Amino acid sequence: MSVLVFIECADGKVKKSSLEAAFYGNQVATQLGTSAVGVAIGEVAADELKNLGQYGITKVLHDTEARLKDYVSQAYVKVVAAAAEKESASVIVLSNTNIGTGIGARLAARLQASYATNVVALPEISGETLKVKKTVFSGKAFADEVLTAATKIIALKKNAIEVAPTGSAEAGVEPFTTPLTDADFSGTPQETIRATGDVLLTEADIVVSGGRGLRGPENWHLIEDLAKALGAATACSKPVADVEWRPHHEHVGQTGITISPNLYIAVGISGAIQHLAGVNSSKVIVVINKDPEAPFFKAADYGIVGDVFEVVPKLIEAAKALEK
Amino acid sequence: MKILVCISNVPDTTTKISFSSDNKELNTAGVQFVINPYDEYALTRAIELKESLGGSVTVLNVGLADTEANIRKALAIGADDAIRVNVKPTDSFLVAQQIAAIAKQEAYDLVLMGKESVDYNGFQVHGMVAELLGWPAIVPAIKLDVAGTTATLEREIEGGKEIVQVALPVVVSCQQPMSEPRIPNMRGIMTARTKPLKVVEPVSSEAKTKTEAYALPEKKSGVKLIDPANAGELISLLRNEAKVI
Ligand SMILES: Cc1cc2nc3c(=O)[nH]c(=O)nc-3n(C[C@H](O)[C@H](O)[C@H](O)COP(=O)(O)OP(=O)(O)OC[C@H]3O[C@@H](n4cnc5c(N)ncnc54)[C@H](O)[C@@H]3O)c2cc1C
Numbered sequence: 016m017s018v019l020v021f022i023e024c025a026d027g028k029v030k031k032s033s034l035e036a037a038f039y040g041n042q043v044a045t046q047l048g049t050s051a052v053g054v055a056i057g058e059v060a061a062d063e064l065k066n067l068g069q070y071g072i073t074k075v076l077h078d079t080e081a082r083l084k085d086y087v088s089q090a091y092v093k094v095v096a097a098a099a100e101k102e103s104a105s106v107i108v109l110s111n112t113n114i115g116t117g118i119g120a121r122l123a124a125r126l127q128a129s130y131a132t133n134v135v136a137l138p139e140i141s142g143e144t145l146k147v148k149k150t151v152f153s154g155k156a157f158a159d160e161v162l163t164a165a166t167k168i169i170a171l172k173k174n175a176i177e178v179a180p181t182g183s184a185e186a187g188v189e190p191f192t193t194p195l196t197d198a199d200f201s202g203t204p205q206e207t208i209r210a211t212g213d214v215l216l217t218e219a220d221i222v223v224s225g226g227r228g229l230r231g232p233e234n235w236h237l238i239e240d241l242a243k244a245l246g247a248a249t250a251c252s253k254p255v256a257d258v259e260w261r262p263h264h265e266h267v268g269q270t271g272i273t274i275s276p277n278l279y280i281a282v283g284i285s286g287a288i289q290h291l292a293g294v295n296s297s298k299v300i301v302v303i304n305k306d307p308e309a310p311f312f313k314a315a316d317y318g319i320v321g322d323v324f325e326v327v328p329k330l331i332e333a334a335k336a337l338e339k
Numbered sequence: 340m341k342i343l344v345c346i347s348n349v350p351d352t353t354t355k356i357s358f359s360s361d362n363k364e365l366n367t368a369g370v371q372f373v374i375n376p377y378d379e380y381a382l383t384r385a386i387e388l389k390e391s392l393g394g395s396v397t398v399l400n401v402g403l404a405d406t407e408a409n410i411r412k413a414l415a416i417g418a419d420d421a422i423r424v425n426v427k428p429t430d431s432f433l434v435a436q437q438i439a440a441i442a443k444q445e446a447y448d449l450v451l452m453g454k455e456s457v458d459y460n461g462f463q464v465h466g467m468v469a470e471l472l473g474w475p476a477i478v479p480a481i482k483l484d485v486a487g488t489t490a491t492l493e494r495e496i497e498g499g500k501e502i503v504q505v506a507l508p509v510v511v512s513c514q515q516p517m518s519e520p521r522i523p524n525m526r527g528i529m530t531a532r533t534k535p536l537k538v539v540e541p542v543s544s545e546a547k548t549k550t551e552a553y554a555l556p557e558k559k560s561g562v563k564l565i566d567p568a569n570a571g572e573l574i575s576l577l578r579n580e581a582k583v584i
Pocket of ligand 1: 225226227228229251252253254255266267268269270271272282283284285286287288289290293303304305306309321322323324352376
């Protein structure tokens with residue numbers, strides 16, 4: 016029995032969300048009296064994998080087959096399933112990302128496992144069952160889910176737990192190969208188009224987001240400059256993406272993406288319930304809006320009732336003055 | 340081309356969520372149920388594909404009779420026929436097993452659905468269905484075109500997108516901006532009444548998770564307002580008080 020953690024990598028690095036998954040996996044392993052093992056796929060620096068030891072991972076199985084360079088669900092699921100079998104994993108932890116949840120769902124069907132997404136806390140263990148807390152109704156509520164199957168899969172939401180690396184141990188890295196067929200690679204991407212140079216929205220600890228109150232794309236430098244000064248990612252409300260002031264992958268909310276950064280700064284956004292649904296798991300919410308009746312102030316921790324064109328330049332100046 | 344579109348029945352997006360006194364059930368009094376918004380992208384894209392390539396669109400819902408109003412709405416928007424699997428959808432695996440069983444009976448080229456439902460936010464059913472059928476799944480997709488037996492898709496990845504080609508059949512989960520959801524017109528509503536809605540009993544299946552209780556988040560203690568004239572003060576509060584920068 017062990018806890019297996021799927022380690023998601025991009026650009027040769029372990030993603031920050033996977034460090035959280037590793038740390039969480041180790042906590043679960045401690046609860047169960049076992050150890051946490053990682054499985055990593057594709058190109059990633061060996062030091063990055065060894066570094067997972069600081070997050071409690073004892074060993075990482077690393078499959079480097081060339082065709083696995085890009086994510087393809089069927090192939091990746093086979094690798095993770097083979098690793099789970101090799102390590103007799105009773106719990107598998109993934110990050111609640113597009114790739115993590117894509118793997119989780121297939122894996123659950125394949126292993127006849129219990130599977131919970133959007134998990135925000137460590138499990139309560141009683142006998143053969145685990146109980147986890149997850150967000151439901153687009154972040155408007157929580158549910159306690161009881162996982163009863165022999166194998167349990169948990170997709171951990173970003174920023175849900177405090178991570179404290181120990182700064183000592185190194186994880187052992189072991190080569191790992193899985194037999195794969197051509198059919199497993201159906202759906203291999205022809206082309207990948209990435210926004211470059213930005214902080215990735217889904218991985219960001221701080222997000223600066225703009226709404227219709229910005230009036231037009233020509234004013235977006237206010238959002239970008241503030242984000243830059245804070246090391247933040249940028250986001251937007253739905254109407255802003257609909258009129259193509261901003262790309263669709265920046266649109267947060269009920270029909271866009273869901274994020275849970277430590278700090279969400281909403282600039283010129285009214286805070287309609289569908290927008291809130293995508294951001295209400297943020298730890299601290301700041302709202303800047305000239306309308307004191309804007310619904311967003313009800314969800315906010317800090318607020319400024321004022322004109323974005325006056326307020327944001329002051330914030331940029333103050334943020335730039337911070338010693339990093 | 341034969342397309343199966345899976346729709347779920349969810350509380351309207353503006354619903355204020357509350358629970359029964361034992362916190363075991365959603366309070367449905369006064370709640371309007373709608374077609375899951377992500378599923379509408381799947382439905383309208385399916386209808387567009389049928390309009391340009393020919394074929395049929397079948398909508399499928401796993402749920403009890405109270406979902407039929409929204410199934411009729413999907414028919415009014417342009418689906419040809421509908422299937423309801425008569426079982427309470429208690430977890431994703433149970434739903435996926437029902438969908439896979441239906442998909443196996445007929446040679447569908449595409450199984451489309453939304454990327455997640457806005458009630459339980461599972462993000463699970465598409466992957467499970469694909470695995471049970473042994474098909475590829477493209478999750479979540481923002482663009483879908485079909486030519487011959489090949490689908491060309493754009494899949495959203497964190498911070499970008501990928502262009503993917505895949506041989507049919509395939510499971511696709513949809514999200515904005517795949518299509519522009521349509522509102523049913525009068526003619527659609529009239530013809531929907533006569534379109535076939537078949538009710539079938541579930542295949543034997545097993546739920547793997549159980550929701551034990553719900554809870555609402557703790558209320559925020561209230562917003563701390565900062566004078567716009569001293570807006571810069573916010574930055575020091577975020578550093579020294581909230582400790583988030
Ligand atoms: C099914 C459904 C799904 C939806 N999904 C989403 C979703 O995923 N994400 C989403 O964001 N929305 C979503 N919406 C839309 C949502 O209901 C709102 O319409 C939208 O969030 C409003 O965007 P906004 O706040 O940018 O614009 P507005 O509502 O126009 O608000 C602009 C705000 O800016 C303020 N403002 C204007 N000028 C200034 C200024 N100079 N200085 C300071 N403040 C200023 C105004 O006071 C106002 O509060 C959805 C709607 C539906 C029906």
